[in-house]
Amino acid sequence: MKFTLNKEQEAFRQEVIEFLEKELPSVTYDLDRYHMVGGISQEFSRKMAAKNWIGLTWPKEFGGSERGYVDKMILSEQLIRHRAPTGYHFVAERQIGPAIIKFGQQWQKDYFLPRFINAEDNISFCLLFSEPDAGSDLAAIKTTAILEGDSYVINGQKVWSSGAHQADYGWLLARTNPDPSLPGHFASSEMMLDLKTPGITIRPILNIMGEHHFNEVFFDNVRIDKKYLVGKENEGFKQIVAQLDYERAGIERLMQNHLVYERLKGHIRDGDIPAHDPGLAYWAKDAFARIETELNIGRMMCYHTAWMIDNGKRVSSQAALCKAFCSQYEHRLNDVATRVLGASSLIMGEENPYAPWEGLVPQSYLHSPSYTLQGGAVEILKNIVAQRGLKLPRA
Amino acid sequence: MDFEFSSEQDMLQKSFADFLAKECSHDLVKDWHKDEKGYSPAVWKKMAGLGWMELICDAIENNEGTGFLDAVILFEEMGKALLPSPLFTSAAMSGSMLLQVQDEDAVDKDLGDITAGKRIFTAALVNEKGEFDHNRSGVSAVSDGDGGYRLNGTRLFVPYADSAHYLLVCADVENGGPTIFKIKTGSAGFSIDPMETLYPERKCVVKLENVIMDASGIVGKVGRGGRYVDAVMGPITLLKCSEMLGGMDFIANTTVQYVKERHQFGKPLGVLQAIQHYCADMATLCEGARMTVYLAGSLINDGLDAEKEISMAKAWISDGYKKCTWISHQIHGGIGYTEEYPVHLYYRHAKENELMLGDARYHRGKVIEHMGL
Structure with missing residues (x-):
């Protein structure tokens, strides 16, 4: 060890x-x-x-x-x-x-x-997984890709597709077997497609900050060659589950807001805390020590997960635990930063002279709710830890 | 990087676990808590025969650069079983303080007695207010003008003082500063009263009233006591964290087992999402604890500074172990609240050790200090 x-x-x-x-x-x-x-x-x-x-x-x-x-x-x-x-x-x-x-x-x-x-x-690729009625329950997707001759004909709607408006290709999960009695786990396939293919409509979804990051993507008789199928027909769900472990095993989720951590550390080190508020000075340090501890734990969890992959171990549960922990850490970090800075932390705008840290904190705080949702909501990840890691029975 | 025990460490862990499974049931733990000594001398002898005290002292000395984790593993198993014994106070606390002394001849015999399990040493580091901070020493050592000292003061929470042969205490020497004395228990002026605390492992109040010590009772040098205690606090705290990690791991696993077996509404409790999330929370707290303990342990093994990491470990585990025992009680319901069932042993163990050697808040302060903030 x-x-x-x-x-x-x-x-x-x-x-x-x-x-x-x-x-x-x-x-x-x-x-x-x-x-x-x-x-x-x-x-x-x-x-x-x-x-x-x-x-x-x-x-x-x-x-x-x-x-x-x-x-x-x-x-x-x-x-x-x-x-x-x-x-x-x-x-x-x-x-x-x-x-x-x-x-x-x-x-x-x-x-x-x-x-x-x-x-x-x-x-540049975007992912075309989620649908209006298939969020955490990805197997419930309804978009179909039906083989007709040498082509798949795609119909349906995808949602939350990050960067679809800028991407060259989409990476799609669709039902290749439309029989509704068959669960999506055994009826879906992965395929890629050029986003310029006729019949694709991409519409923006603005996030809570008014940014265009997500999209809705509509498919109206989109015809692609069957050579774009990835892997085996009707095994797409299984393939994606394996990929998600890798997505969750990244350190991005822990450290995407590392600048906030750095600025907060500097703020506390430089004593930029009003002297008339000794309670804040004490609390800020205590809260930062928690952040520091969680950052170190999250970092080791990420390395642990990576090491498990290198050693051929199953990582679903570990990667889920790691991602749930790290995304909650980021949310807490941004919350602590607002409370240490006080009301000024609410001021937005890089150029605003009243905004500390060039308005970084309110932006980070507004991004935070997405961290504990994307790539598997914390609750879904806890289910994975309980069921795959601790072997608790499924309902 | 390597996140797994080596095969030697695996074997070591198994040998600890096998021994404890054989010698230490929860019923015996409860019996020993009520026993007049508070531990089993027979089991103690076997532990000495297995070389556990020696392993701990070697680990703390860490000359090979690989041994510290062996002691981490041992205390983790001790924490799972909750075996009451003077192992921590004698081998870890007292042993590490003696190891601070440069003059090896002076402490060789005592260390030999400790590692052989022949003599029990105990360390008295808590003052009358329940504080660990040695600089607020409540024990004074006044020169008697004849090369000797008269010691006065009170120490609380002294583990197994009534079974110990010697007591190590940091006393404030007049014009000399904090100094470690080795006092033979039962010396004139030395009195012991058992203490009843929330976790019933044996501990005592020790009163020193004009205990006369000559200079040979001084461990190391006059005025160095503070430095000795400072130097051992880190490794000692990490070994305590290891014990707590073991307790945490045990209570989490036991609770997960329980929800698989216990049926309500015609189904195992474990199918309920509320219960599953509790279990995932415990798994996360335990994984975090392992990360901090093994990270700090690895740094110590490498001979690197681990003070900040040790404080992160104690901060995380003090809160995390306690939370696991809360969850365990909640999940077990009424049965967990009975004297017979073992959950309360861990609930008590978690709370008492949360507050020993500095609680989470104290160690978060240390983290900030080590970061220079």
Whole structure:
């Protein structure tokens, strides 16, 4: 047992830090989203590609480096700490690539994987999973993709599709067997499609901050070649469950708001707390020590999950536990920041002279409710821990 | 990184667990709590025969750079079984204080006696107000002008003082500062009264009234006592956390087992989502506890500073263990509230140890201090 990095891992961490300190200043990207993972810069993604750091865990035959998930965690942690713009390749690398490697047809591997690994043009994917009547209960999807000759004909509606308005491709879960007596678990398939295909309508959903991030996506007799099927017909649900473990095993969920943590730490260190309120000074430190403890625990949980993947262990329960814990940590962090700053923390606007930390806190606080929902609501994750981890009976 | 015990550690853990399963049932634990000594000398002898005290002292010395986790594993198993014994106070607390002394010859014999289980030492670190802070020492040592000292003061929560052969106490030497004395229990002026507390493992009030000590009773050097205690507080606290982790793990597992077996409304309790979420919460508290304890333990193994991580562990576990016992009581319902059922042992153990060696709030303060905030 050793909960600390070994020599090689520490050397890799240093290499990543040196790379980021050297390369990041020359990269330009949208700073409005600097507290999110989603900064987008193909230029930066190509620099990472040149280091072979996209597809770090992928097998060598697909251009990867065949390194472990612990190494990937070391890389991800530093990317987030430095707020590096990884949005250009993020979904392709984390979700789509591994799914293609595991389930994809040969042509899909040949075509997409080199493009992902090298951060080439047109590699942006959005996920088309949730539907109006299929949220936590993903198996309840109704969108159909019916094989007619050599094509699937898709009809239905998807919702909460992040970035669908900017993406090149969609990654779809649809019922390939329309028989309603068959549960969705055994009747759905995964497929990819070009979002410019005729019959697709994308409409924005504004989030509580008025930002356009999510979309509704409508399919009206959308016809795609059957070669876009990924994996086996009617096994899509099983395939997705395996992918979700990887989605939940990331450190993004813990550290997406790390800037808030850094600013809060600085605020407390610099004694920026009004002297007339000794209760606040005490409380702020106590609350921050809780945050610090939870951050460290969450970080070890992430590394633990990565290590389990590297050692071929089942991670569903561990990844769910980790994600539930980390997303709640982020919400608490943002809440503590508002309470330490007081009423000023409500003031929005990067340019507003009255807004502390360039208006960072109200933005983060408004983002918070989404963390404990996306990728599996905390309650669903607890069900997974109870049923798959602790082996409690299902109702 | 390696998040698993090595095969040697696995074997060690199994040997601890097997021994405790054989020697220490909950019924025996309750009997020992009422026993006049508060522990079983027969079991103590067997523990010594297995080398447990030696393992702990070796772990604390950590010369090999790999041994500290062995003691973590041992105390985790002790915490699951709740075996009452002077192991913590004698081998861990007293042993680690003696190990601070540079002059090995001076403490070699005592350490040998401790590791052989021949002599029981106990450490008296809590003052009359129930505070651990050694700088507010309630024990004074006044020079008698003849090279000796007269000790006066009261210590609370002294584990197994009535069975111990020697007591280590940090006394304030006039013009000399905090100094550790090794006092033979039963010396003139030394009195012991058992204390009744919320968790019935044996502990006593020790009163020192003009106890005469000559200079040979000084452990290490005059004025160094504070430093010795400071230096051992971290590892000792982490071993206490390990014991609490064991208790937490046991109560969480026991409760999960219970909801699989107990039926209401014609179904096992465990199908209810409210119950499942309680169980997931306990699993999360336990996983967090493991992360903090093993992280701090790994740092100590590597010879690195772990003070902040130790405080994070005690802060998390003080709250987390207690919460697990609350959940366990809630889930067990009436049966858990009976004397016969073991849940209350853990409920008591969690509360008492929450407040020992600094509670969660105290250690959060330490976290802030170690971060320089």
